[in-house]
């Protein structure tokens with residue numbers, strides 16, 4: 001029996017995600033069956049940027065394929081903060097959306113729903129945090145941790161990812177090399193994804209909604225007794241979330257104006273994803 005090696009990066013299942021040989025073992029949630037159907041669909045359509053679902057192990061954990069590479073975890077290495085890394089995340093997110101567009105979500109149960117303005121037929125990832133991407137050679141090669149996936153829309157996922165990767169937050173919470181560059185990087189992200197014009201105008205509002213949505217999940221988990229979230233919340237996440245909220249509101253118009261001027265060259269690529 002190969003040894004179990006603990007994997008680091010996430011908080012929701014901190015200490016419970018392990019590697020066994022070429023597989024990853026993770027606890028299941030009440031909606032894991034839907035996530036497994038989603039991963040099976042991605043495999044069927046030949047998408048290579050997500051783990052394969054391999055079944056349930058003898059302890060009731062989900063088994064996924066282990067993807068070689070590095071997740072982005074603090075303290076961030078220089079390669080993780082490059083525009084090249086940012087663009088690779090946007091391109092991978094777009095490829096994911098194109099692959100998932102043919103997945104029918106209707107007969108599945110999802111862990112939660114998105115704000116009504118952003119709900120749609122596209123099953124979005126919804127948690128494109130830095131540690132939920134695997135990188136190889138400085139480029140994002142896979143998205144992992146689809147536990148929060150549910151029916152959404154492209155603009156929502158672009159706003160979720162753009163907020164975290166730009167990142168859109170108070171300067172004091174931005175890694176030093178990226179200070180003063182957040183809004184420019186958001187534009188780079190949106191252009192690399194190829195979000196069409198009418199949707200670009202919605203990104204800054206969606207980013208604010210995504211922040212509130214994400215922290216509601218954190219607060220609910222804390223109320224349910226999640227220890228690691230509780231510790232982080234008290235240690236500064238709460239104050240950071242409030243600063244982020246104020247920052248997004250203060251810069252909303254600037255973001256909208258810059259995105260409206262975005263390069264028109266990217267609007268014709270790939271299949272349409274809504």
Ligand SMILES: Nc1ncnc2c1ncn2[C@@H]1O[C@H](COP(=O)(O)OP(=O)(O)OP(=O)(O)O)[C@@H](O)[C@H]1O
Nearest residue numbers: 007008009010011012013014051066067071131145
């Ligand atoms: N399929 C995989 N291939 C390679 N590494 C993986 C894989 N799944 C997880 N990991 C590693 O394990 C870490 C934690 O995994 P995961 O994101 O599933 O945990 P989590 O606690 O559910 O995360 P979160 O707090 O984002 O919900 C990742 O950041 C990554 O480093």
Ligand SMILES: [Mg+2]
Nearest residue numbers: 010131132145
């Ligand atoms: Mg994770």
